[in-house]
Amino acid sequence: MTTDIHQYLAEFEDIPGTRVYTAARARMGYQLNQFAMSLMKPENRARWKADERAYLADWPLTDDQKQAVLDRDYNRLLDLGGNIYFLAKIFSTDGLSFVQAVSTMTGMSVEDYQAMMLAGGRSPEGVRSKKEQN
Template sequence: MAGHSDIHEYLADFEDIPGTRVYTAARARKGYHLNQFAMSLMKPENRQRWLADERAYINEWPMTQEQREAVLARDYNRLLDLGGNIYFLAKVFSTDGLSFVQAVSTMTGMSVEDYQAMMVAGGRSPEGQRSIKGDS
C-alpha cells in the first residue's frame, strides 16, 4: 500500500487499470449469487434445465436484474463489472459450446482469429495503457 493513506484509496486504484477488472473482495461479494449460478452449470441436470428455459432457471437465483440480463445477453464484460469471475463464467460459455478463446475474443471486439494471433504474438501492448484517468 505504499503511497496510499488508506485501504479505500489503494483499492480505488485497481479501477484505473485499462481493460482490466481486478477481482477484489468487493466484486466477489457483489457477484456471489451470479457466480453460484454459473457454478451450478457443472451439473448435467442443471445444464439441461438452463438450456431448456434460460429465463426460468436464472430467475431461481437471487441475482440482480442487471446480472440476469447480462447473463442472458452473454455480455461477459458487463458480468465482470457486476462481480462475475471469469473462471466461474466459463461454465456459462462452455454450456453454450464455446471455448475459452472464443468467449474471451467476444470481450475484446476482435475475431477469434485476430485475438488468437494477438495472444500468440505476446498479447496486447501495454504502451499507452497505464491509466484510465490518464494521469500517469
C-alpha cells in the same frame, strides 16, 4: 504507495480494460458465480438449456446480472461481480471455448485475438490509466 486500503483498492478501477477481482466484486457477484457454477451439473445444464429465464428465476441475481447473463455480455458480468473462471461455465455450456468467449470481450475476431496472444498479448505501450484517456 498509499496506506489507506480503500484508496489503494480504488486505484484498481483506473486500469483500462481490466477488472481486478477484489473482495468487493466477490461479494457483489457471489450469487452470480454460484449460478454459473451450478452449470457444472448435467441436470442443471439441461434445465438451463430448456428455459434460461426460468432457470435464472431460481437465483437471487440482480436484474442487471440476469440481463447480462441472457445477453452473454461477459464484460458487464465482470463489472457485476462475475469471476471469469466461474463465467466459463456459461460459455462452456453454450459450446464456446475460452478463446472464443474472451475474443468477444475484446471486440476482436477469434483469429485476431489468438494471434495477439500468441505474439505475447497486448502491448504494454499506450494508455495505462483511465485518467490519461480524458
